[in-house]
Amino acid sequence: MKIIRLFIGLLMSLFVVSCDVDRIPETALSDQSFWKSENDLKAAANYLYTLLPGMPITDDIWSDDAFATASNQISDGSRLVPATDADFNAPYRLIRAANNLIEKAPLALSNGVGQAQANVYIGEALFFRAFAYYGLLQRYGDVPLILTTLREDAAELSAPANSRSEVIARIYKDLDEAANYLPTPTTLANVGYGRISKTAAWAFKARAALFEGTRSKFHAYGNPATHLTLAQEAAKKVMDSKEHGLFASYFNLFQLAGEGRQNRENILVKQYGVSVTESIVNHNASRDYQTGRSNPTKALVDSYLMTDGLPITKSPLYKAPVASIDVFTNRDGRLSETVAKRGDPWTSDLAIFTIALLNAQRTGFAMRKYMDFTDYRNLRSYIDLPIIRYAEVLLIYAEATYELSEKISDTDLNLSINLLRQRGKIPALTNVFVQTNGLTMRDEIRRERRVELAMEGHRYWDLIRWKTAEMELPKPILGNYFFASEFGTQTKPLLTADNYILVQEARFRSFKPNRDYLWPLPTNELALNPGLKQNPNW
Structure with missing residues (x-):
C-alpha cells in the first residue's frame, strides 16, 4: 500500500x-x-x-553526461533571468x-x-x-x-x-x-516502508555537508573541514547502523524487482502507484528515454573502467570498437546495466535493442535504467525512484574522508567504494594500485561516483561543487562511434575526424565562471521583495 x-x-x-x-x-x-x-x-x-x-530525466543534460534531442539553455549558456x-x-x-x-x-x-x-x-x-x-x-x-x-x-x-x-x-x-x-527502517518495517527514517536524515545530512564542504574547499570560502567532518560522521552513522546494504543486482535497482523493504539499499524513495488499476501517481521514464529526452554521452561511457580496474586510456584490454557490442567488452558491469546494448530487451516497438535511433538517441547511446516493456506499452510506469541510495552514502564517506586530508586508507576504501566496485566486477581500489598505474586517488573516487550514480541527476551539481564546470561543460558533446553498417540508412550525423558522432560543437556550449556557479533569482521575486539582491552578473 x-x-x-x-x-x-x-x-x-x-x-x-x-x-x-x-x-x-x-x-x-x-x-x-x-x-x-x-x-x-x-x-x-x-x-x-x-x-x-x-x-x-533531464537533469543530466545540463552536464557532460547526457544530451537530449536538442540543446538546452543551461548547458549552452543561453538562459536568461526568468x-x-x-x-x-x-x-x-x-x-x-x-x-x-x-x-x-x-x-x-x-x-x-x-x-x-x-x-x-x-x-x-x-x-x-x-x-x-x-x-x-x-x-x-x-x-x-x-x-x-x-x-x-x-x-x-x-x-x-x-x-x-x-x-x-x-x-x-x-x-x-x-x-x-x-524511527529506524527496522522499526518502520514493511508497513512503514517509504516513510522518512532516522537513517534518511543522516544520509541527507551527509549529502548536504559533502556538497557544502567540497564547494567551500574548491571555491575558497568558509571552513571546508567543518562540513567535510560532518559529512564523514553522518555517512558513518548510516554505515554503522547496519540498517542498509547494497542490493545484489545494480540493474534491478531501477526495476520493479528492486522495490520494497527487501531492497535495503534504498534509503529514501519516491513511491509511485501499484498498477494501472491502482494508479495514484505515475511517470513515463521508458517513453521519455526511448524518445531521446536524455541520452548518455561518450564522455560518460568512456569513464567506465575495464575489468582490470584501469581506464580505457591505460588498459591493455581496451580495443577500439569494430561493432557496437565491442563498447561493452571487458568493461565495468554497470555500463551494460546503464546503457542499452545489442540484444537487450527494449520496447513494444522494438522488442530487442539493436542500435540507437539517431533522430531520438542523438548520441548513438540509449538509456537502459527504468526501461520496461510493459511500462512502455501502457504509457505509464510505477517503478519507484530511489532518491537516496546506500551506495551514495558509501561514496560520500570515501570522498569526505579523502578531501579532509587528501588521503584515504585502504581500510576506508574497503568499507566504502570497493563494495561498489565488487558489484561492478572490477578490482578493488588501493593506494598501491593508484601509485603503480599513474592514477590519482581523487580522480578515481570521483570516477566511482560518476558511474555508480550515472543518469540519476548528480553530475551537474558535482561539477558545480568541484568548480570543474568551467572546464568540462564547454567541451564538445561526442557520442558513439559511427558504425555505418549498424546505423544503416539513418541520416548520417556530423562526425569527428576519427568517426565519432559530433552531437554538439564546443562553440555552441558555454559556462561563465563569474556567473553560472549560481542561478539567477526570478525577477518577480526581486520585485516583490526589494531586500533581495540578484546573484552576480545576472
Whole structure:
C-alpha cells in the first residue's frame, strides 16, 4: 500500500499557496478543527511526500553526461533571468507546508495525541524543510530563511536573504532534530516502508555537508573541514547502523524487482502507484528515454573502467570498437546495466535493442535504467525512484574522508567504494594500485561516483561543487562511434575526424565562471521583495 492515499483533497485545500514566498494570510491556511488526531498529523505529513521531486530525466543534460534531442539553455549558456521559476517557488511551498505542520502539531497534543507520536510527524516535516532548503542553497546560495508560516504583513517578506552559512546551519539543525524523532527502517518495517527514517536524515545530512564542504574547499570560502567532518560522521552513522546494504543486482535497482523493504539499499524513495488499476501517481521514464529526452554521452561511457580496474586510456584490454557490442567488452558491469546494448530487451516497438535511433538517441547511446516493456506499452510506469541510495552514502564517506586530508586508507576504501566496485566486477581500489598505474586517488573516487550514480541527476551539481564546470561543460558533446553498417540508412550525423558522432560543437556550449556557479533569482521575486539582491552578473 502506498503512503499517499488519505486526505489529499483536504490537504490540497489546506496548503494552497501563492507563487511568491508565503503571501497568503494565515486565516486562509489555518483550520483549527483539523489538527485533532494522529491521522490528521499523518495526513498533513503525507502531503509533504507528494512534493518529493520526480524522475530526474533531464537533469543530466545540463552536464557532460547526457544530451537530449536538442540543446538546452543551461548547458549552452543561453538562459536568461526568468520572471518566475518553479525551482525557487516550489521549495517554498514545501517549506510553508512543513512549517504549518510543525506549528499546528501542538493542537493535536492538546487533543490527546502523545508527544512521541507527534514527534515522528514533526521529524518528517523538519526533514522536508531541510530538503527544500538544500535545493535552494544549491541553486541560489543566499536565500530567505523562513521558519514560520507568515502573515501578509510579516517583516520577513521584505528582508534580505540569509547567508548560505545560515541556511546550511539550519539544514544541519533540522536534520539533527529530525533524526532524534524519526524511527529506524527496522522499526518502520514493511508497513512503514517509504516513510522518512532516522537513517534518511543522516544520509541527507551527509549529502548536504559533502556538497557544502567540497564547494567551500574548491571555491575558497568558509571552513571546508567543518562540513567535510560532518559529512564523514553522518555517512558513518548510516554505515554503522547496519540498517542498509547494497542490493545484489545494480540493474534491478531501477526495476520493479528492486522495490520494497527487501531492497535495503534504498534509503529514501519516491513511491509511485501499484498498477494501472491502482494508479495514484505515475511517470513515463521508458517513453521519455526511448524518445531521446536524455541520452548518455561518450564522455560518460568512456569513464567506465575495464575489468582490470584501469581506464580505457591505460588498459591493455581496451580495443577500439569494430561493432557496437565491442563498447561493452571487458568493461565495468554497470555500463551494460546503464546503457542499452545489442540484444537487450527494449520496447513494444522494438522488442530487442539493436542500435540507437539517431533522430531520438542523438548520441548513438540509449538509456537502459527504468526501461520496461510493459511500462512502455501502457504509457505509464510505477517503478519507484530511489532518491537516496546506500551506495551514495558509501561514496560520500570515501570522498569526505579523502578531501579532509587528501588521503584515504585502504581500510576506508574497503568499507566504502570497493563494495561498489565488487558489484561492478572490477578490482578493488588501493593506494598501491593508484601509485603503480599513474592514477590519482581523487580522480578515481570521483570516477566511482560518476558511474555508480550515472543518469540519476548528480553530475551537474558535482561539477558545480568541484568548480570543474568551467572546464568540462564547454567541451564538445561526442557520442558513439559511427558504425555505418549498424546505423544503416539513418541520416548520417556530423562526425569527428576519427568517426565519432559530433552531437554538439564546443562553440555552441558555454559556462561563465563569474556567473553560472549560481542561478539567477526570478525577477518577480526581486520585485516583490526589494531586500533581495540578484546573484552576480545576472
